[in-house]
Amino acid sequence: MTASPPPTTLLLARHGQTVWHAENRYAGVSDVALTDEGGRQAERLGRWAARHPVDAVWTSTVSRAMATADPACRALGLVPMREHGLRECDFGVVEGRTLAEFAAEDPERAQAFRADPAANPFPGAEDPRAAAARGTAALRRIAAGGPGGRILVVAHNTLLRLVLCELLGIPLGSYRRVFPRLRNAAVSEIRLSGEGGGGAALLSLNVPCDD
Numbered sequence: 001m002t003a004s005p006p007p008t009t010l011l012l013a014r015h016g017q018t019v020w021h022a023e024n025r026y027a028g029v030s031d032v033a034l035t036d037e038g039g040r041q042a043e044r045l046g047r048w049a050a051r052h053p054v055d056a057v058w059t060s061t062v063s064r065a066m067a068t069a070d071p072a073c074r075a076l077g078l079v080p081m082r083e084h085g086l087r088e089c090d091f092g093v094v095e096g097r098t099l100a101e102f103a104a105e106d107p108e109r110a111q112a113f114r115a116d117p118a119a120n121p122f123p124g125a126e127d128p129r130a131a132a133a134r135g136t137a138a139l140r141r142i143a144a145g146g147p148g149g150r151i152l153v154v155a156h157n158t159l160l161r162l163v164l165c166e167l168l169g170i171p172l173g174s175y176r177r178v179f180p181r182l183r184n185a186a187v188s189e190i191r192l193s194g195e196g197g198g199g200a201a202l203l204s205l206n207v208p209c210d211d
Helices: 036-051 063-076 099-105 107-115 128-145 157-168 172-178
Strands: 008-014 056-059 150-155 187-192 201-207
Touching: 008 128, 008 157, 036 063, 056 063, 063 150, 099 107, 128 150, 128 157, 128 172, 128 187, 157 172, 157 187
Parallel strands: 008 150, 056 150
Antiparallel strands: 008 187, 187 201
């Protein structure tokens, strides 16, 4: 009987702060640059990666995630690998806006989103269930490519929260309550089998990369 490959440890990090996130504006598919503080957060993540075992670095194809991963890649001497399935959700009409601004315009839809964001996404937004599926599939592919390894994955707040719910068996509609936010450039550690594997184990959440 062939033994199953060992699970992979994935070190999930949200990208550094951007101008829109400093103002609590939704930045999904929009290409928003890091702030100076976001750059400093990325550098701290790089120094953290240099002190911990990391075998590979993957990022979404959105520039703020790639910029956040760059210091870690330099510190480790690794070439980053890109995965389009890790991109942030498209937030439709709320791109570049705050939830409060949307609520002032359409209070009923804003309330429905607050009650169950998976069942009631913003108008024109990506279906959160589809986003969770693509993000989960991407992490499974990454895990399958590095069994037993430790891989840094830099992606996005909502996408990662949806994926964590999907992997841990938490209803997607609860993602905002169970995971209020992932801190910028903090690390959450999971253990995951590859494609066709079982569930995931959450080992840590929102661990800051302090110097």
